[in-house]
Amino acid sequence: MILINIDSLSTTELQYIAQQERLEDWQTLDREELIDALEEAFGEQDDEVYSAQKGKIHRNRFCNSLTDYRGDKQNLSDLPGVEPLPETYLDTSIHLLLRDPQWAYAYWSISPASRQMVFGEDGQAPSSLFLRVQETRIESGEVLSFDISVDREDTQWNINLPNMGSSYLVDLCWRDRKGNEMSLAQSKRVETYPAYWQKHSGELADNYASFLSNFASLVTKEGEIVDNPVIRDLAQQLCKGVL
Amino acid sequence: MSNPSVAFILNAHLPFVRHPEYPRFLEEDWLFESISESYLPLLRMFNRLVHDKIQFKMTISLSPTLCCMLTDPVLKERFLEYLERHIELGEKEVVRCTKEQPEFLEMARFYLDQARENLNDFQDRYRGNILEGFKALENSGHLELATTAATHAYLPLYKDYPTAINAQIELGVQSFLTTFGHLPKGFWLPECGYYPGLEESLKYHGISWFQTASQSMLLSPDKVEYGTYRPVQCPNGVAAFPRDFQTTSLVWSNASGYPTDRNYREFYRDIGYDLPMEYIKPYIHEPSLRVFTGYKYWAITGQTDQKVPYRRDLAQKRVADHAKNFLYNVHKKAKTLEGALDKNPVFTLGYDAELFGHWWFEGIDWIEQVFRQNAENEQQASFVSPSIFLAKEKDTLQTVRPAFSSWGQGGYSAVWLDGSNAWAYRHIHKAIERMEELAVRFNDQISLKQRFLNQAAREVLLSMASDWPFILFNKSSTEYAQKRIDDHLKNFNVVYGNMCKNAVNTEWLVKAEKRDILFSDIDYNIFNPER
Numbered sequence: 001m002i003l004i005n006i007d008s009l010s011t012t013e014l015q016y017i018a019q020q021e022r023l024e025d026w027q028t029l030d031r032e033e034l035i036d037a038l039e040e041a042f043g044e045q046d047d048e049v050y051s052a053q054k055g056k057i058h059r060n061r062f063c064n065s066l067t068d069y070r071g072d073k074q075n076l077s078d079l080p081g082v083e084p085l086p087e088t089y090l091d092t093s094i095h096l097l098l099r100d101p102q103w104a105y106a107y108w109s110i111s112p113a114s115r116q117m118v119f120g121e122d123g124q125a126p127s128s129l130f131l132r133v134q135e136t137r138i139e140s141g142e143v144l145s146f147d148i149s150v151d152r153e154d155t156q157w158n159i160n161l162p163n164m165g166s167s168y169l170v171d172l173c174w175r176d177r178k179g180n181e182m183s184l185a186q187s188k189r190v191e192t193y194p195a196y197w198q199k200h201s202g203e204l205a206d207n208y209a210s211f212l213s214n215f216a217s218l219v220t221k222e223g224e225i226v227d228n229p230v231i232r233d234l235a236q237q238l239c240k241g242v243l
Numbered sequence: 244m245s246n247p248s249v250a251f252i253l254n255a256h257l258p259f260v261r262h263p264e265y266p267r268f269l270e271e272d273w274l275f276e277s278i279s280e281s282y283l284p285l286l287r288m289f290n291r292l293v294h295d296k297i298q299f300k301m302t303i304s305l306s307p308t309l310c311c312m313l314t315d316p317v318l319k320e321r322f323l324e325y326l327e328r329h330i331e332l333g334e335k336e337v338v339r340c341t342k343e344q345p346e347f348l349e350m351a352r353f354y355l356d357q358a359r360e361n362l363n364d365f366q367d368r369y370r371g372n373i374l375e376g377f378k379a380l381e382n383s384g385h386l387e388l389a390t391t392a393a394t395h396a397y398l399p400l401y402k403d404y405p406t407a408i409n410a411q412i413e414l415g416v417q418s419f420l421t422t423f424g425h426l427p428k429g430f431w432l433p434e435c436g437y438y439p440g441l442e443e444s445l446k447y448h449g450i451s452w453f454q455t456a457s458q459s460m461l462l463s464p465d466k467v468e469y470g471t472y473r474p475v476q477c478p479n480g481v482a483a484f485p486r487d488f489q490t491t492s493l494v495w496s497n498a499s500g501y502p503t504d505r506n507y508r509e510f511y512r513d514i515g516y517d518l519p520m521e522y523i524k525p526y527i528h529e530p531s532l533r534v535f536t537g538y539k540y541w542a543i544t545g546q547t548d549q550k551v552p553y554r555r556d557l558a559q560k561r562v563a564d565h566a567k568n569f570l571y572n573v574h575k576k577a578k579t580l581e582g583a584l585d586k587n588p589v590f591t592l593g594y595d596a597e598l599f600g601h602w603w604f605e606g607i608d609w610i611e612q613v614f615r616q617n618a619e620n621e622q623q624a625s626f627v628s629p630s631i632f633l634a635k636e637k638d639t640l641q642t643v644r645p646a647f648s649s650w651g652q653g654g655y656s657a658v659w660l661d662g663s664n665a666w667a668y669r670h671i672h673k674a675i676e677r678m679e680e681l682a683v684r685f686n687d688q689i690s691l692k693q694r695f696l697n698q699a700a701r702e703v704l705l706s707m708a709s710d711w712p713f714i715l716f717n718k719s720s721t722e723y724a725q726k727r728i729d730d731h732l733k734n735f736n737v738v739y740g741n742m743c744k745n746a747v748n749t750e751w752l753v754k755a756e757k758r759d760i761l762f763s764d765i766d767y768n769i770f771n772p773e774r
Contacts, residue, residue: 076751083737095403098438098656107668193439218457226457226654230462
């Protein structure tokens, strides 16, 4: 937070503070007089401070007083009853956010009860946690999956999504010492759609009108291309295959 | 010969920053700089065009948080104080430059005059409410005004929370209605953030069109006929106007855009940083924190520290050149597309309003020149607003599903979801879930509990603003952004914790209501998923 130097306050602000501090004749004082009067008023509160230190401390007290002059000394978030944010929450859940068609971000939390179930009351059970990413190809309905091992302290992970044109969900799973696997929580699905022109780049290359209206519009005359990995791939396909 | 249309859309938005508990607050300057350097000069430019009977049409989205701040008595008073300080500094600068740096005198006078003009316009012309200026230009048919999400949330990252998406859109529409007296037709998608299906909520709230990122067409699962050169309609009938990358880049490109011209004013050289501390101290922040004052005297010059003094005459010549070049490019592109398109192209340009005037000092002059030169040209481009275009050509639009996209780095959500800001979503999503829970458990409360729950809804919405993760990503005012997310969520938890105990923390509530004056008629039941 920024505290204010008295010299930087406008005359209106100084008058307001003088009024708050109940300075006599504050309406009649000019800017310099207001500053002097306010410094004097606050300076009197520092009488017991050694003169060598007075300037510094005086300024600190002055700034604090100025900052608080409207009576709202405490920030809202410093009031009684306002607690720090917890690092995690007491439920078992996993969320999946689509960052781009190649990456998703997962975060999760595990409740104390679930944690006890997985790692035992003493926390020593040799169980392990992993993420099971389930991919469903949108066109064929084919379902694939792969696992990612995570530590018990982990609460988030960036997940690579291997294919566009698939939907993905992720299970937060655990494996006990016998190798039994169970899901603790499942995320909602995220979907990635294949672009028509990705699958029909030949058509884009063969048809000048399509090329001009769809692809060329995303490249400046200086050769700057719109910032997007899929479009860069498409550009490479076009370069290799046709141009 | 094809007759191109140009849809110019500006997004005027700032996050809600209001700290009456401090006599001056650094981040409130974002608003004051934008009013001084962008919004008031834009209004003056529009009014000059109206006065000279130059035909023009633009679309401006004014965010609910910005509208709230622009009409807040506390911030208006502080803006006047800000102007007073700027005028005082300008007067000192004219004296100093006359004696010491005569090469800067012209610009010192220019800034001083602009500050005085701003004061006159703000006090006398608009009587403290510059939104009246935009409203008048809408009434005269020169502007289309649009709305955006309540707190400018980046919506794709809240896709799993339909109540939050709905609240952002509904309050965006409501706020517009309250401010401008009618419903908006257009909705600026914050950061051009679109995900398939978002149009359903927009349609539900009566929205006819929104804008999208350039790549939303090429990446569509459908075969798009006109690329970014025509708007499309989503399967539910709501129109999407994709930004035209090439035309937009004439301004937008960091490498070759017009604002990079060596004769234009250098944004980053400011007397707030250049002049001795004892001179500049009254106009910067405590403790001796150097900030921009707006008094900037150097030209971009090139990639060198050895800048040359800014010359307004040279810059104005380049403004005219760049306006001419822009119109030339528009016509040249239209000509090139003649064989490829069987309809006239529409070039949609979307920018932050604050780019013009604040970041690109000459940007407002450039817009003016574009309209003036176009009016003088034999062959004119049609400047259209999306609604006017749709009124004429809605039936000609191709039905297309735009692709998930944004205008951020990489074209998706990477800016708002990376290592610097991903931590926040765990807490914001939880707050939304808990807000839904509160709205179900305590539906239709009255009196103090109603106010308490309404404040909880405000805190959730404020935590969702796209500005905070952007600032964290961009590493600018990270401490403030982090604190804002943190504070809103902690404050939300005050309500959640108390309501679970059937209690109300009145001290907190009164202070919170006093600070967060936005969405005064919010109804927390908006978060009830059963509604």
